[in-house]
Amino acid sequence: MALAAEVRKATPSRHTIRTYNLCFLGFGNVNRTLVELLLEREAELRDRYGIAFRIAGIASRRLGWIADPNGLDFRGAVDLKGHDFSRAANRPQNSPALAGSVKDWLSAARGNVLFEATSLNVETGQPAIDHIRAALNNGAHAITANKGPIVHAYRELRDLAAARGPRFLFESTVMDGVPIFSLFDQLPAIHLHGFHGILNSTTNVILGEMENGLTFDEALKKAQALGIAETDAAHDIDGWDAAAKTAALITVLMDVPIKLDQIEREGIRNLSAEAVRAARKEDRPYKLVCRAKKEDNKVTASVRPEQIPLADPMAKISGSSSYIYFETDIFPGLAITEENPGLYATAYGMLADFIRAVVP
Amino acid sequence: MALAAEVRKATPSRHTIRTYNLCFLGFGNVNRTLVELLLEREAELRDRYGIAFRIAGIASRRLGWIADPNGLDFRGAVDLKGHDFSRAANRPQNSPALAGSVKDWLSAARGNVLFEATSLNVETGQPAIDHIRAALNNGAHAITANKGPIVHAYRELRDLAAARGPRFLFESTVMDGVPIFSLFDQLPAIHLHGFHGILNSTTNVILGEMENGLTFDEALKKAQALGIAETDAAHDIDGWDAAAKTAALITVLMDVPIKLDQIEREGIRNLSAEAVRAARKEDRPYKLVCRAKKEDNKVTASVRPEQIPLADPMAKISGSSSYIYFETDIFPGLAITEENPGLYATAYGMLADFIRAVVP
Numbered sequence: 001m002a003l004a005a006e007v008r009k010a011t012p013s014r015h016t017i018r019t020y021n022l023c024f025l026g027f028g029n030v031n032r033t034l035v036e037l038l039l040e041r042e043a044e045l046r047d048r049y050g051i052a053f054r055i056a057g058i059a060s061r062r063l064g065w066i067a068d069p070n071g072l073d074f075r076g077a078v079d080l081k082g083h084d085f086s087r088a089a090n091r092p093q094n095s096p097a098l099a100g101s102v103k104d105w106l107s108a109a110r111g112n113v114l115f116e117a118t119s120l121n122v123e124t125g126q127p128a129i130d131h132i133r134a135a136l137n138n139g140a141h142a143i144t145a146n147k148g149p150i151v152h153a154y155r156e157l158r159d160l161a162a163a164r165g166p167r168f169l170f171e172s173t174v175m176d177g178v179p180i181f182s183l184f185d186q187l188p189a190i191h192l193h194g195f196h197g198i199l200n201s202t203t204n205v206i207l208g209e210m211e212n213g214l215t216f217d218e219a220l221k222k223a224q225a226l227g228i229a230e231t232d233a234a235h236d237i238d239g240w241d242a243a244a245k246t247a248a249l250i251t252v253l254m255d256v257p258i259k260l261d262q263i264e265r266e267g268i269r270n271l272s273a274e275a276v277r278a279a280r281k282e283d284r285p286y287k288l289v290c291r292a293k294k295e296d297n298k299v300t301a302s303v304r305p306e307q308i309p310l311a312d313p314m315a316k317i318s319g320s321s322s323y324i325y326f327e328t329d330i331f332p333g334l335a336i337t338e339e340n341p342g343l344y345a346t347a348y349g350m351l352a353d354f355i356r357a358v359v360p
Numbered sequence: 361m362a363l364a365a366e367v368r369k370a371t372p373s374r375h376t377i378r379t380y381n382l383c384f385l386g387f388g389n390v391n392r393t394l395v396e397l398l399l400e401r402e403a404e405l406r407d408r409y410g411i412a413f414r415i416a417g418i419a420s421r422r423l424g425w426i427a428d429p430n431g432l433d434f435r436g437a438v439d440l441k442g443h444d445f446s447r448a449a450n451r452p453q454n455s456p457a458l459a460g461s462v463k464d465w466l467s468a469a470r471g472n473v474l475f476e477a478t479s480l481n482v483e484t485g486q487p488a489i490d491h492i493r494a495a496l497n498n499g500a501h502a503i504t505a506n507k508g509p510i511v512h513a514y515r516e517l518r519d520l521a522a523a524r525g526p527r528f529l530f531e532s533t534v535m536d537g538v539p540i541f542s543l544f545d546q547l548p549a550i551h552l553h554g555f556h557g558i559l560n561s562t563t564n565v566i567l568g569e570m571e572n573g574l575t576f577d578e579a580l581k582k583a584q585a586l587g588i589a590e591t592d593a594a595h596d597i598d599g600w601d602a603a604a605k606t607a608a609l610i611t612v613l614m615d616v617p618i619k620l621d622q623i624e625r626e627g628i629r630n631l632s633a634e635a636v637r638a639a640r641k642e643d644r645p646y647k648l649v650c651r652a653k654k655e656d657n658k659v660t661a662s663v664r665p666e667q668i669p670l671a672d673p674m675a676k677i678s679g680s681s682s683y684i685y686f687e688t689d690i691f692p693g694l695a696i697t698e699e700n701p702g703l704y705a706t707a708y709g710m711l712a713d714f715i716r717a718v719v720p
Contacts, residue, residue: 044549178694179546186542188715189404190708313673313697321693330708332700333681334538337673339693348550348690355548 017050020358021069023057023111023140025102025131026118029227030145030172031058034115034347041351049359057109061118065101067109102134111135113357115350116144119230122240122260125152136160136168141357143350145172147244151260154251169353174199174245175322176341177349182356183336184253190328192253194293197324198317199245202229202236203268203288208318210276211285216269228320238267239288242303246290254292256299264302271305283310287317313337377410380718381429383417383471383500385462385491386478389587390505390532391418394475394707401711409719417469421478425461427469462494471495473717475710476504479590482600482620485512496520496528501717503710505532507604511620514611529713534559534605535682536701537709542716543696544613550688552613554653557684558677559605562589562596563628563648568678570636571645576629588680598627599648602663606650609684614652616659624662631665643670647677673697 022038024031035055038045045051054071066072106114114135118128125148132149135142136157144150149157150170161168174180184192198204202223209219220237223229235241243263250258268288279286284307292301308315313335317323325335338345382398384391395415398405405411414431426432466474474495478488485508492509495502496517504510509517510530521528534540544552558564562583569579580597583589595601603623610618628648639646644667652661668675673695677683685695698705 041549048549178691179543182546183539183543186539186546186712186716188712188719189401189408190712311676313676316671316673330702330704331538331698332702333697335695335697335699337693337695337697338691339695342690342692344690352546352548352550356546359548 017046017052018358019052019054020112020354021056021071021110022053022113022115022354023059023067023106023109024055024115024117025059026116026146027058027060027063028117028119030117030346030350031115033344034117034350037344037347037351045355049355051355051358057105057111059102059105065105067105069108069110102131103138106135106138106140111138111140113141113143113354115354116142116146116149117350118146120146120235120241120244121148122151122235122244125149129153129157132157132168133160136164136166139164139166141166141169141354143167143169143353143357145170145346145350147173147241147248150248150251151244154248155257167353167357169357170248171353172346172349173248175324175336175338176345177347177352178322178336178338178345179349179352180249180324180336181252182352187328187330190330192294192326192328194291194327195249195253195324196289196291196314198287198314198322199290199324200236200239200242200288201320201322202233203239203242204317204321205229205319206237207268207271207276207286207288210271210273211280213277215273216271226320237269239265239303240267242288242290246292246301246303250292250299250301254294254299256294258299258301262301264304266304268305279307283315284308285315287314289314377406377412378718379412379414380472380714381416381431381470382413382473382475382714383419383427383466383469384415384475384477385419386476386506387418387420387423388477388479390477390706390710391475393704394477394710397704397707397711405715409715411715411718417465417471419462419465425465427465429468429470462491463498466495466498466500471498471500473501473503473714475714476502476506476509477710478506480506480595480601480604481508482511482595482604485509489513489517492517492528493520496524496526499524499526501526501529501714503527503529503713503717505530505706505710507533507601507608510608510611511604514608515617527713527717529717530608531713531716532706532709533608535684535696535698536705537707537712538682538696538698538705539709539712540609540684540696541612542712547688547690550690552654552686552688554651554687555609555613555684556649556651556674558647558674558682559650559684560596560599560602560648561680561682562593563599563602564677564681565589565679566597567628567631567636567646567648570631570633571640573637575633576631586680597629599625599663600627602648602650606652606661606663610652610659610661614654614659616654618659618661622661624664626664628665639667644668645675647674649674 057067059065116131128146129149132142157168205223206219209222243265247258276286286305287308289306290303321339323337417427419425476491488506489509492502517528565583566579569582603625607618636646646665647668649666650663681699683697
């Protein structure tokens with residue numbers, strides 16, 4: 001390493017600062033981390049992008065909702081993680097199903113942006129679809145980390161957003177916040193013929209820990225302790241999460257709507273620790289691989305454990321890292337690797353969507 | 361692979377078709393391939409993006425220039441590759457240095473877009489900088505595959521474009537047309553701490569062929585025969601091309617202007633075939649590696665042959681493939697691999713820049 005150059009100041013501040021009321025629906029890890037990230041980046045958002053914001057609403061099915069169009073106070077005494085919503089003055093007593101009241105909540109908060117981070121419903125995509133509809137119909141940008149609405153209602157929500165004006169963005173649904181969908185916005189007139197990759201962290205961590213000698217149950221517990229697997233990890237283990245991501249990529253990037261039952265799906269539940277260790281020993285480790293191929297205007301897709309030769313970059317994707325390889329007419333192989341995503345990766349995708357939505 | 365879904369029609373046509381006069385400066389492989397790609401994708405550009413175009417001007421220092429605001433005829437009898445510009449009626453006799461007449465040529469062609477693909481001048485970036493200035497001052501979008509203007513005049517040209525209105529785009533300068541710069545447009549509020557990668561195809565092909573038993577000179581000839589290395593390959597072999605790419609990435613993505621002599625640079629000329637083969641045998645092959653690191657607001661950077669352990673994905677980058685690994689505050693490791701770029705890869709980057717420039 002040789003001579004050095006000085007770093008100049010970042011782009012000077014814009015003169016117009018616009019303030020947005022932000023509403024958070026589902027208040028688990030993703031949205032809590034997003035609030036932390038927003039507060040941490042508050043000065044940069046203002047100085048670089050002319051964006052100011054208020055945390056105007058927080059809601060979850062379990063906790064009910066709170067809203068204040070002038071901004072809830074999360075900077076002072078209120079501990080975000082320990083906050084007890086049940087004491088919120090405007091929480092409906094015995095609140096009805098939240099979906100029905102999302103419109104009221106957004107109106108009460110005068111929300112400009114909805115961050116939808118409820119959990120995946122593989123069967124119907126609900127109630128997240130209704131949440132997004134309510135936001136778009138209320139004039140609020142809808143940003144989701146939930147794959148359900150993409151799998152079950154992508155075209156309707158895309159068209160609704162186009163008709164109503166606000167944006168519908170979902171960069172955090174696949175590979176945390178790595179801008180996969182936005183990348184393809186930057187690949188105009190390209191044709192995606194196929195892709196394969198490793199898109200589910202929980203199963204990748206479990207397979208690695210089984211290779212290291214743990215049983216399936218021990219490995220699952222370790223993934224849960226690391227905060228990677230949910231308490232109910234069935235969606236991951238049985239391949240539903242990976243299948244939903246595969247379907248989202250096909251639906252958006254190949255412009256082909258596909259149902260989850262059209263994707264061949266096999267999880268890792270039936271792999272014994274012995275088989276996993278033997279596969280690693282013979283240098284052909286098991287990975288839960290997502291594949292899609294478009295041929296003669298038909299798409300075929302699968303999610304299943306495959307033994308990967310060491311020469312394939314997928315064999316080296318360990319822990320919570322992920323990987324995708326796109327086959328296109330211009331780039332025969334264009335691959336993206338996300339190594340050891342940080343705590344903020346998924347939340348960052350929603351922050352980036354927010355900036356995309358409001359900065360021209 | 362299981363059930364299949366039907367592919368629906370692409371997005372319906374827009375109703376407004378806008379026609380752009382395109383001008384090509386430098387008429388080697390890149391711009392010739394770009395014209396072919398444009399003609400091949402003509403219907404798609406019209407139907408999907410509302411873009412029509414005329415090939416209105418072609419110029420090179422050697423051939424002089426031709427221009428027709430109503431479009432030169434490249435669809436019929438004229439063989440693009442065999443075209444003899446010396447017979448063009450409006451070619452200036454004993455043409456003066458082209459740089460001075462670019463404005464006249466663009467005016468004669470009524471050019472809306474300049475595709476600048478002259479060869480790299482590592483010392484000054486000229487005359488490409490003047491070409492781009494002329495285009496921007498003439499109200500034409502300036503799209504370049506030439507790293508010189510980025511290394512020597514990025515901020516001036518960026519600010520000139522912002523002041524005058526047309527776009528200044530340069531996606532094809534690094535990793536062919538893979539949207540590296542556009543990717544970072546999609547990573548708002550992220551901080552790039554460092555990167556490393558393999559960005560020069562010629563040296564990568566030569567090193568691979570030396571591993572396979574060729575001498576340096578034989579390997580160079582093979583790279584030239586493949587159309588990867590220029591007739592004068594010194595820029596590649598001595599690391600200038602890789603250094604210019606490294607400087608372009610630092611300048612644009614780290615927002616730190618850096619001069620080429622601030623990058624530690626060593627090419628592959630001093631590597632013996634024996635050393636290259638021995639390194640491969642001990643599973644630590646030589647690669648020409650670009651590195652940059654930003655610490656305490658200083659950037660240090662290098663381009664030099666390094667022995668890469670097999671566990672590093674760089675060890676697997678063979679032939680004309682390329683690779684870059686970004687370290688950011690959100691994604692500790694975000695890597696992009698371009699495998700075996702097709703004939704169209706670089707030209708595609710310019711086509712994509714054209715679409716970016718004119719589609720809102």
